[in-house]
Amino acid sequence: MWSQTVLQVGLGVALMAGAVSIATAADMVLIPKGEFTMGSNEHSDEAKHQVVLDAYLIDTFEASNARYKEFMKATSHPAPAYWDDPRLNKATLPVVGVSWTDASAFCQWDGKRLPTEAEWERAAKGPQGDNHYPWGHTLDPKKANYGQNVGRTTPVDSYPEGVNGYGLYNMAGNVFEWVEDWYDLKYYKTSPALNPPGAEKGYNFANQGPVKVLRGGSWLAPETSLHTSHRFWNQPDNNSYGVGLGFRCAKSVQQVSEEAMQAGRDAFIQALVAMGAEKNADAMASIEKALAAEPGNKEYLATRDLIKKSMKKN
Numbered sequence: 001m002w003s004q005t006v007l008q009v010g011l012g013v014a015l016m017a018g019a020v021s022i023a024t025a026a027d028m029v030l031i032p033k034g035e036f037t038m039g040s041n042e043h044s045d046e047a048k049h050q051v052v053l054d055a056y057l058i059d060t061f062e063a064s065n066a067r068y069k070e071f072m073k074a075t076s077h078p079a080p081a082y083w084d085d086p087r088l089n090k091a092t093l094p095v096v097g098v099s100w101t102d103a104s105a106f107c108q109w110d111g112k113r114l115p116t117e118a119e120w121e122r123a124a125k126g127p128q129g130d131n132h133y134p135w136g137h138t139l140d141p142k143k144a145n146y147g148q149n150v151g152r153t154t155p156v157d158s159y160p161e162g163v164n165g166y167g168l169y170n171m172a173g174n175v176f177e178w179v180e181d182w183y184d185l186k187y188y189k190t191s192p193a194l195n196p197p198g199a200e201k202g203y204n205f206a207n208q209g210p211v212k213v214l215r216g217g218s219w220l221a222p223e224t225s226l227h228t229s230h231r232f233w234n235q236p237d238n239n240s241y242g243v244g245l246g247f248r249c250a251k252s253v254q255q256v257s258e259e260a261m262q263a264g265r266d267a268f269i270q271a272l273v274a275m276g277a278e279k280n281a282d283a284m285a286s287i288e289k290a291l292a293a294e295p296g297n298k299e300y301l302a303t304r305d306l307i308k309k310s311m312k313k314n
Helices: 002-015 065-075 100-109 117-125 258-276 280-293 298-313
Strands: 028-031 034-038 049-053 056-059 176-182 212-215 231-234 245-247 250-252
Touching: 028 117, 034 117, 049 117, 056 117, 065 100, 100 176, 100 245, 117 176, 117 212, 258 280, 258 298, 280 298
Parallel strands: 176 245
Antiparallel strands: 028 056, 034 049, 056 250, 176 212, 212 231
């Protein structure tokens, strides 16, 4: 009876149509592969268009002063502007006064990268894929730090009422967030539909140099900057608006091929059958094959733990 039950469970798991199981990093959220509506009707540089993105990870919180201090200590990277300002330098507050170059360097040190503009916007819009604000479609001053309502930055885990459907904090307000892309005001009209990489070069405002994209509004900026498609810009080595310039990082997800997934499922079923027959050595060999195909699969990891417990009992 045990063998039949285990086999039925294994077949059910194997036949489920689901996403690749991925072990996420601490304080990061997995944004699954999918389509969303990029842009809005607010401004001419936000032309609406459909975009499909592969899965990726993005930080739950903006980079904090505490984390940036670790980066500076490890790399001897110079401190950003306002580092000694007591209003802005508490450990739990978002780091400010960083240029795009600073933000990119931090993300690389942390084993990550800056998100693309498309990745940032999909994450901000939440699972629905079209939220005007991270939490929905209606502005709510209780859900974001903007317009000098507070008069300073707030901790990176503040405004839990404004957390969006992916569990991300402060995707509107607190600090503007650097992203990877160059800013081109016409890019939304020419952007590819699949994994848009951003413009090849940035718009050169007033001959001051090409600019990178900023997203999300800040504690200083008005409510018009809070919607999830709002685009702002600055030169990459410039930290003007410094008291409101921060960032969060992202990370690519390595996809498991269909062939590897199927091999893992087959080995998983073999492990379950062997468990039912109380052949623990065979079960362990099979589950290790499954994990070789998908190292982060939580179902396989849990099954391996069960086999280990059975082996200890015997």
